[in-house]
Amino acid sequence: MNLTLRVWRQKSSRDRGRFVTYKTKDVSPDMSFLEMLDSVNEELILKGEDPIAFDHDCREGICGMCGLMINGVAHGPEQTTTCQLHMRSFKYVDTIVIEPWRSKAFPVIKDLVVDRSAFDRIIQAGGYISVSTGGVPDANAILVPKQNADMAMDGAACIGCGACVAACPNGSAMLFTAAKLGHLNLLPQGQPERYDRTIHMVERMDEEGFGGCTNIGECSAVCPKEISLDFIARMNGDLIKASFITGNGSTSSSDG
Secondary structure: EEEEEEEEEEOOOOOOEEEEEEEEEOOOOOOOOOHHHHHHHHHHOOOOOOOOOOOOOOOOOOOOOOEEOOOEOOOOOOOOHHHHHHHHHHEEEEEEEEOOOOOOOOOOEEEEEEHHHHHHHHHHOOOOOOOOOOOOOOOOOOOHHHHHHHHHHHHHOOOOOOOOHHHHHOOOOOOHHHHHHHHHHHOOOHHHHHHHHHHHHHHHHHHHOOOOOOOHHHHHOOOOOOOOOOHHHHHHHHHHHHHOOOOOOOOOHHHH
């Protein structure tokens, strides 16, 4: 495969940034997208040039580190993580535009690397269970309806890659926040802090500068774990209930 890459290069958050064009030859269709970038970086290093900075870790579709905007689509043409995207998904002679996540809440650190610590701060605001649960109980000691257990597992599958934010025209983090709330709020252990947790995480999400949700659905369409918009609906319901139970009227992110 002979490809033309237009890659966003930006030395730091203070640099203006620009697209730089690279030509690649003999790219194997069996390479992953990140392996292709590795080969480009090897050539740049041999030329004495600065390699392209991009996030990666497990390369198994688990960690959520490898988020890239590829030809205007989060993670590229397949609904998977960038590390699991293979070059056979592209034409043998093609131009590929590679950008970092575009969001006010995800400032660029360098090239294709962005700061996603805003997600960490949302989790810190309430994405945990603080009550003492003692030792590990028997699997059947706490009864959980199968529907709730299945949905909780679906929410827990979120890897925090940020594709939902990057794909949303509003830069909303509603799907991420809803998934993190859902997998706790659906289980018995999460009930004591359910409404406080919802208020605190949604407020933190707003403070981080993420946009509001207008139910466009791009977030779910690009989510590599196929997390449903149903989680947003559940979060909005809990947010309305929480505003009455806690006396906190903050429901700004439930618009739409």
